Amino acid sequence: MIIDAHQHVWDLDRADYPWLGPETPLWNRTFTFSELKPALERNGVTHTVLVQSADNFEDTQLMLSVADQHPEVAGIVVYVPLEQPAIAETRLTELLQDPRVVGVRNLIHNQPDPDWILRPEVDEGLSVLERAGVTFDYVAVLPRHLGHVPTLVERHPQLRIVIDHLSKPPIGASDVEPWWTLIAEAAAGPTVFAKLSGLYPGDAPDTWTATSIRPFVDRALEVFGPQRLMYGGDWPISVAAGGYDRVFAGLAEVLSGLSTADRAAVLAGTAQRFYRLP
Known part of the structure; x- marks a missing residue:
């Protein structure tokens, strides 16, 4: 069993994606699960976790409908507005009627304020997730984002x-x-996990190699251990990095030195435990 713990679908006719447009030509179209499925099969990926692509309810409804058609989808990370905790709680209560809903994400890296996650109203929204036992996917792009993780763990x-x-x-x-130090400080929190996904430079995503990502994967293994790391293909963002097959092969090469048990944790077991997948 292999679980891809981070992949997307989006449909430009069904939801609004403000970050897409002419300036993102590789991604500025609809991407369906059916388009991804052959790559999953080629690489032995049996299950996936769909992750939100937009901060709106329409994107969440799209993922739910895709999961209805594709039993390979074992979990869905949805959107609720963390900055509106009352609405977030009501919406989350409704969504959790579907056992495939396992987590919440907001596109915090698109917020102008790098400290948005620490705002009182957002903090209350995180408490909604905490009380519900729902996981939080944290999009930490800036060092400042990553530096907030210990504070989130404390709160x-x-x-x-x-x-x-x-x-x-x-x-x-x-x-x-500062990534090298900040990732270790974040990993000190026992409830913090990380995804081996999207490991390519944002300004030149096709320039990565197994050799270039190895030091960072090794650092993650050092500070998190395989029991708190999970594989994510990051499709279709990964089309800019050579596509699903290349990304999977590169990470498989980097992980090839792990024991069978540790590799199984990264490729399936951690995601299954973290998201409490059936």
């Missing part, structure tokens, strides 16, 4: 957090700081 000790894309480490850069 919400029962909230299970997963850092998407390892918080975009500086792959190809000459200096590994």
